[in-house]
Amino acid sequence: MNRFKLSVLLVVVLIVLAFESMAFAKTIRWRMPTTWPKGTILQWSAEFFAKTVNEMSGGRLKITAYPGGAIMGPLEIFDAVTAGTVEAGHGSSAYWIGKEPSAPLFSAIPMGFTAVPYLAWFYEGDGLKLMREMYAKYNLGFVGPCGIIPPEDFAWSHKPITKLEDFKGLKFRTFGFWGEILSEMGASVVTLPGAEVYPSLQRKVLDAAEFSLPNIDRDLGFHEICKYLTVPGVHQPSTVFDLYVSKRAWNKLTPDLQAIVKYACQITSMRTLVRSVWLDGPALESFKKYGTKINYISPEVQQQMAKVANEFFDRKAAKDPFFAKVLKSQREWMKSYKVYRDLMNPRY
Template identity: 55%
Template sequence: MKGLRAMVCVLAVVPVLLVGPDAFAKTIQWKMASAWPSGTQIQWAAEFFADTVNQLSAGRFEIKSYPGGKLIGPLEVFEAARMGTIDVAHASPAYWIGKIPAGALFGYLPFGMDPVPYLTWMYDGEGLDLYQELYAQYGFGYTAPCGILPPEDLAWSNKPIKSMEDFKGLKFRTSGYWGEILTEAGASVVMLPAGEIYEALQRNVIDAGEFSIPSMDETLAFHEIAKHLLVPGIHQPSTILDILVSKKSWEALPADLQEIVKIAAQVTTLRMLTNSISKDIGALESFKDKGIDINYLDPQIQKNLYQKAVTLLDAKAAKDPYFSKVWESQKTFRARYNAYDSLMTPQYE
């Protein structure tokens, strides 16, 4: 009888030894809340990131993605990730300019860099170190760029905007530093949530407004109630999105899964850019087919507004040493990139 018992014990242990110690380990599950509305291109990036992590980890690690308002409010994700209420937030540094004025330099900046030079500065210049410094005081476990948008539409309006005079008295929906620049140009700036822009244009509560890239503006159907579209997106040539990971969640994650998070964030950044451009091409073609009047803002007006932007940003840099450090780094890199670009970009069309 003793021999039989011993054999049973051995047989019971063998399957465990054969499949290995991790075979019955539980899947690590994270909750990620974003600042983005469901169904938008920016929420697409959050979901792409989560899906990429899930696939690369082969079932060991699962991130469940929630759009803004589903789990917590869109503007609550920063504190929720910092306090560990959620594992990770997906948002943009520019959302926090109230507490971090330099956030706009890493989010969306009027007359900032286009995506290619921006990402070159970020990944192969001083950008990433300066970006980490942005969040250092808040005690996150890990932060990283996780998505970038190409240039936005400058304005949807009920009347054409073709001169600096046309900005004076214009009731314009926008936000951030661009709002300060337009105020300096004589516009009356109004801040509205994305979901209220359509009705405000329709009822002439505002004369003009901007929200995002052509494909997202198409989703919001602005072309149904505003027949004039102004480009290019000088107020937002590129928009960085990012992830903010709870310190507790990050430190509990095995090193190989931490690497998967890092890789997935970079993959998301690239794929969001190409996917957005592809969708924007189709959206602009659709606007033309629908008879939308698409106007390219006079370059001289762009130069005029650019000078206002530089004056504003220099003034902010004078009051904030960290802002100044980032702003100077970007200006230095941009000058070097422009010299490269002038030599290496063909001009045959």
């Protein structure tokens, strides 16, 4: 009997050790470089996603989020993920316009969606399906929204901006679709890396510039060198962040870990949005206290900008069938959403 008990005890110990060994062996570690500067809410979003996955998986999938430049250049991450050099990356589709002309439509659309209808288009409409269709030729196992922020500041400037005529000859720092649209309004568009925006405004090499959210712009001190702030950020009513996972890394995950990654992305979008709003209110109040002259673009001028933007998008769509397909889907949803917005959004 004693020998039997000893045998059973040994079997139990061996089983426990085997399970512990398996659990240790199955710990998966991902490196996830981002396109974001250290210390911003943009990088916070990536780090929150990594922390959420680590916690939800019980440590079975551990992701480390590296800010832009820490292990590679911010604009190198997409190629690194598709090549399998790193397992994942966190960025925004607008950065890959050189690869995909339609990519910014999945990131930030001038005169386009605010955050809630944008996410509705992704998850309830055609957005996610069209996004994955665009990225299908790349070596990705997963791609999808993983963070979203509300409207940015429209412009910091040394001169007031109240009408379309004010853009004529204005040396304005921006990029992407909005840069092309502003050029059509007569602005002299300058494309500069983020690190050069503050000194260029300070030296008045630039007349105006757009950069980011109120809380980020406050931390960078734009209110100390510019007299005027123009809002709202109609050029970027919301901005979607993405998660990119290499096919090899994705296929190594069990179905439950894949599900954790998917749902952690959705949680990250919600938390990034509400945190941004929470921080932006006090930032705007601080600008007022500092004495910044804040100008709200009139609805009439916003409509004029929208007309120029829509004509610009129509020309793009005429030359690119996939661009046209995505734009059509977005416009159909926007038309429906406006009915809801106009009837159901309180105005007290």
